[in-house]
Every structure is written in structure tokens, then in C-alpha cells.
Amino acid sequence: MVDLIHVHGSHNHFYILDQTTLQTPLTQDELVALAQRFCQKNDFWPGADGVLVVDEPTHPGPLGKMTVINADGSIASMCGNGLRTVARYLSEKMGQKEFTVETAEADLRVSRATDFAEGVPAFSVEISPVLFNKEAFPFDHLGFDKIVNEKLPVINDHLSFTTIAVPNPHLISFVENDQDLNETLGEIGQRLNSENPYFPDGVNVNFAKILGPNKLFVRTFERGVGFTNACGTGMSATSFAFALIHPEQVNLKQPISVYNPGGMVKTNVHPDAEHPWIELIGNATFLDKASFDESDLHQAKLEESNFTTTKTDEETAYQAFVESL
Numbered sequence: 232m233v234d235l236i237h238v239h240g241s242h243n244h245f246y247i248l249d250q251t252t253l254q255t256p257l258t259q260d261e262l263v264a265l266a267q268r269f270c271q272k273n274d275f276w277p278g279a280d281g282v283l284v285v286d287e288p289t290h291p292g293p294l295g296k297m298t299v300i301n302a303d304g305s306i307a308s309m310c311g312n313g314l315r316t317v318a319r320y321l322s323e324k325m326g327q328k329e330f331t332v333e334t335a336e337a338d339l340r341v342s343r344a345t346d347f348a349e350g351v352p353a354f355s356v357e358i359s360p361v362l363f364n365k366e367a368f369p370f371d372h373l374g375f376d377k378i379v380n381e382k383l384p385v386i387n388d389h390l391s392f393t394t395i396a397v398p399n400p401h402l403i404s405f406v407e408n409d410q411d412l413n414e415t416l417g418e419i420g421q422r423l424n425s426e427n428p429y430f431p432d433g434v435n436v437n438f439a440k441i442l443g444p445n446k447l448f449v450r451t452f453e454r455g456v457g458f459t460n461a462c463g464t465g466m467s468a469t470s471f472a473f474a475l476i477h478p479e480q481v482n483l484k485q486p487i488s489v490y491n492p493g494g495m496v497k498t499n500v501h502p503d504a505e506h507p508w509i510e511l512i513g514n515a516t517f518l519d520k521a522s523f524d525e526s527d528l529h530q531a532k533l534e535e536s537n538f539t540t541t542k543t544d545e546e547t548a549y550q551a552f553v554e555s556l
């Protein structure tokens with residue numbers, strides 16, 4: 232039997248599939264089919280926002296390799312909330328508290344952090360590289376070399392936007408009212424993740440409200456998924472934009488608290504280093520594991536009767552943490 236571990240970071244939900252436990256790893260096409268089928272919710276299956284595939288690293292150093300597959304089957308170069316949960320998985324599997332994980336474009340440092348609350352394990356992960364140059368984006372940058380707090384009338388008539396790749400692409404705007412935070416975000420997210428002339432490969436769209444010094448609320452419409460409860464790379468990129476555009480509101484010596492519809496994370500922005508990076512710290516919660524015959528995973532077969540589930544009780548502690556915020 233093979234386990235799919237249902238996990239979340241700020242209620243951004245994933246299934247972890249450790250390919251090293253399989254007799255035969257799934258092919259790329261099989262992984263895409265698995266994500267498309269298993270991320271869909273139905274009356275016996277909770278669904279998720281993506282699948283996190285763990286493999287042996289391709290070079291010495293990292294403890295494992297993480298590949299991110301969005302719910303629609305598209306492949307993403309990074310996932311911040313997901314990396315925290317993979318860090319926990321590898322930490323418990325290998326008995327290490329601080330190590331690196333190979334991702335599509337970089338080996339990233341991860342470590343066990345102080346629990347966010349009783350029964351809420353937390354991990355810290357490196358988000359990098361941080362890129363502004365237009366070559367880092369799958370679009371022509373609308374005539375700009377980089378977009379930092381620019382009005383983009385072809386996208387919206389009153390908001391200003393920033394684009395940052397970490398290295399997956401993010402479009403960020405600081406908004407003031409709930410209409411923009413919800414309806415405008417949904418409209419722009421839908422439009423830029425359907426066929427459109429500006430972002431042909433789609434983009435993660437993050438709208439943030441400034442709640443006070445070092446305090447944000449961020450909502451994200453994710454490429455390949457739609458609205459999610461939280462996006463780790465989105466909250467990290469938005470924290471970086473916050474420090475850049477509103478320096479008077481950010482004390483870089485203190486963490487930024489980033490609230491989101493699924494909870495809260497902390498970020499530390501390191502903008503001045505030769506290699507700018509962001510530290511993302513947040514929960515890594517394991518909800519349950521579903522055990523399947525390996526052949527069913529190869530065929531993306533999901534029926535009410537072809538798996539057994541073993542639950543943890545971590546969600547109760549996580550809910551208590553969210554209520555305490």
C-alpha cells in the first residue's frame with residue numbers, strides 16, 4: 232500500500248506523494264492525471280489545491296526533491312506553504328531538523344521552527360530567488376523592464392501593481408477596500424488565468440490590505456487553482472513588495488505577520504543581501520493519510536472503496552490557533 236498524506240499550510244491543502252516508497256515511480260503524465268483527479272473534491276474525498284511529489288534529489292546535498300503540481304495539472308516552480316509540509320515530512324522521515332530541499336530552480340534551506348501554538352508544528356523555509364527582471368516572467372512585461380507599483384490600465388483602471396517571481400510569478404496590488412480584495416481580485420485572477428494577451432502562462436494574483444506596521448492581510452487567486460485560502464510564495468512576494476513600496480511601515484528587524492483566509496504566517500524580508508530572499512514561517516499540519524494500492528495511483532483511480540484513511544487530531548489544535556488570532 233502507498234500513502235497519500237493530506238496536509239495543509241494555512242489551509243492551502245495538498246497531497247504529498249513520496250515516490251521513493253513506490254515500486255515504480257509515476258510517469259509525468261500519470262502524476263498530472265493524479266493531480267487533476269485527486270485535487271477535485273467530492274462527497275467522499277476532500278480534494279486539495281495541489282500535489283507535492285517527493286523524489287530522491289538529483290545531486291548531493293538536499294534530503295529530497297519537491298515537485299509541485301497544481302490542481303489543474305500544471306507544474307509550478309515553487310510552493311511556499313507546500314515546502315513547509317514537505318520539510319516536515321522529510322524531517323520526520325530522516326530525523327533531521329535543518330537541511331535543504333531541491334526544488335525546480337534552487338536548493339532551499341528549511342528548518343523546524345518553534346511551534347505556532349500547542350499542537351501546531353511550524354517550519355521555516357527559504358523563498359528565493361527573488362526576481363524582478365522581465366526575463367523571469369512568462370510575459371513581455373507590458374513594455375516595462377520591471378513593474379514596481381505601476382498603474383497598468385490594461386489590467387485595471389485604479390490599482391497599482393508589482394510583479395515579483397520567487398521564482399513562480401506573482402502580480403501584487405495593495406488595496407484599500409473589500410470590493411477590490413474580493414470581486415476585483417476574482418475578476419482579474421480569472422481574466423489573467425484564462426486566454427489573455429498579457430500573461431499567456433497565467434499568474435498568481437495577490438491583493439493585500441495593510442493592517443498596520445509589519446502587518447498584512449493577503450488574499451490570492453492562484454494560477455492553476457483559483458482562490459486558495461493562502462499562498463506561501465504569494466505572501467512572501469507580497470511581504471517583499473510591502474518593504475519596497477511602504478518602507479515606512481516595515482521594520483526589517485521584526486517579522487511581518489501575514490494574515491490570510493486560512494490563518495497566519497510570519498515572513499522575514501532580506502532585501503539588501505546580494506541574493507535577496509524571504510524567510511516564510513508557518514504551520515505544517517498533517518490531517519490524514521489515505522492508503523492506496525500502487526496500481527490505483529498509476530491509473531489515478533479514486534473510488535469510495537479503494538482506499539483506507541487514518542486521521543490525525545492536528546486540525547483541532549490548528550483551529551484553536553486560528554481562533555486565538
Ligand SMILES: N[C@@H](CCC[C@H](N)C(=O)O)C(=O)O
Binds near residue numbers: 308400
Ligand atoms: N500555493 C503555493 C503556490 C503553488 C503554485 C502556484 N499556483 C503557481 O502556479 O505558481 C504556495 O504556497 O506558494
